[in-house]
Amino acid sequence: MAPAADKKLTGLVAATFTPITTQGEINLSVIGPYIDYLKEKQGVNSVFVNGTTGESMSLSVEERKILAEEWCQRAKGKMDQVIVHVGCLSLKDAQELARHAAQIEADGIAVIAPSFFKPSTADALKTFLREVASAAPTLPFYYYHIPSVTGVNVKARELIEGIEKMIPSFRGVKFSGNDLMDLGQCISYSPPHWSVLYGMDEQLLGALAMGAHGAVGSTYNYMGCHFNKLISAFEKGDLVQARTIQFKMQELLSFAMKLGFDVGVNKQLMNELSGLDLGPPRLPLMTCATAHALAIKQKYNSIFPEE
Ligand SMILES: CC(=O)N[C@H](C=O)[C@@H](O)[C@H](O)[C@H](O)CO
Numbered sequence: 517m518a519p520a521a522d523k524k525l526t527g528l529v530a531a532t533f534t535p536i537t538t539q540g541e542i543n544l545s546v547i548g549p550y551i552d553y554l555k556e557k558q559g560v561n562s563v564f565v566n567g568t569t570g571e572s573m574s575l576s577v578e579e580r581k582i583l584a585e586e587w588c589q590r591a592k593g594k595m596d597q598v599i600v601h602v603g604c605l606s607l608k609d610a611q612e613l614a615r616h617a618a619q620i621e622a623d624g625i626a627v628i629a630p631s632f633f634k635p636s637t638a639d640a641l642k643t644f645l646r647e648v649a650s651a652a653p654t655l656p657f658y659y660y661h662i663p664s665v666t667g668v669n670v671k672a673r674e675l676i677e678g679i680e681k682m683i684p685s686f687r688g689v690k691f692s693g694n695d696l697m698d699l700g701q702c703i704s705y706s707p708p709h710w711s712v713l714y715g716m717d718e719q720l721l722g723a724l725a726m727g728a729h730g731a732v733g734s735t736y737n738y739m740g741c742h743f744n745k746l747i748s749a750f751e752k753g754d755l756v757q758a759r760t761i762q763f764k765m766q767e768l769l770s771f772a773m774k775l776g777f778d779v780g781v782n783k784q785l786m787n788e789l790s791g792l793d794l795g796p797p798r799l800p801l802m803t804c805a806t807a808h809a810l811a812i813k814q815k816y817n818s819i820f821p822e823e
């Protein structure tokens with residue numbers, strides 16, 4: 517059976533942070549207000565939950581289920597799409613999460629390459645993805661390509677070669693790499709009902725020029741409003757304006773990276789900019805000193821003064 521929710525995934529998709537209490541437990545109460553914030557303040561209408569930014573690999577399978585369910589329930593009638601990342605090191609865990617995502621009526625699932633024992637070939641990775649997808653055959657399936665984190669350097673283009681025969685529910689790639697040739701080759705290979713979404717926010721404009729259908733990233737949590745303007749400018753052919761926004765974002769990010777910028781810092785920056793209480797990250801990520809996030813916030817305010 518073809519996936520039910522065959523709406524093409526486009527535009528900005530926020531890769532959400534996982535709300536955690538100071539005691540280290542997941543904090544579901546923030547998810548409702550978080551969705552309202554994304555929609556109203558950032559103009560972001562889709563989310564990618566339990567991904568890298570959501571610290572999925574540091575969560576238990578049970579926690580991931582509870583989170584995914586809350587996101588799906590709270591997003592009903594408010595968000596266009598909730599994509600649940602279900603990738604795990606264990607195929608069994610990934611299948612369990614994929615089945616669960618279908619039960620809670622997620623709009624799609626995504627899977628990252630396993631990275632402890634790594635697939636040594638595109639075929640090994642494809643077979644792993646097929647086995648996960650087959651646990652939720654009605655859900656649109658996205659491959660999550662992030663070689664800098666997984667250490668799996670299979671080209672995305674090689675991975676998607678003939679994949680629709682193995683995974684009929686295949687609907688695209690979340691491409692978080694800097695190889696624009698590989699990205700372009702994925703886009704030119706994709707049939708119209710697939711989405712290739714870019715995941716390096718600092719160079720989204722390059723990916724749009726290559727034909728990316730949308731973007732999934734962490735900074736859309738708090739800079740979605742600016743990136744929506746970048747995308748509109750690009751679509752109107754106003755490259756000067758689109759570059760101005762991209763360059764400002766790059767200035768902010770390079771400032772943050774010089775100070776040290778990981779998911780813990782990113783999460784604290786989101787706390788400061790949004791006023792939401794997403795809490796600290798989970799170990800091994802370290803809690804970010806407030807002063808550190810405040811310095812980045814100050815830089816943000818100087819680069820993007822309130823209009
Ligand atoms: C490694 C990582 O977390 N990548 C994110 C998504 O793929 C991006 O959204 C980055 O956080 C963002 O581009 C800032 O570098």
Ligand SMILES: CC(=O)C(=O)O
Nearest residue numbers: 531567568569733734
């Ligand atoms: C950024 C992204 O897509 C993720 O956090 O999974």
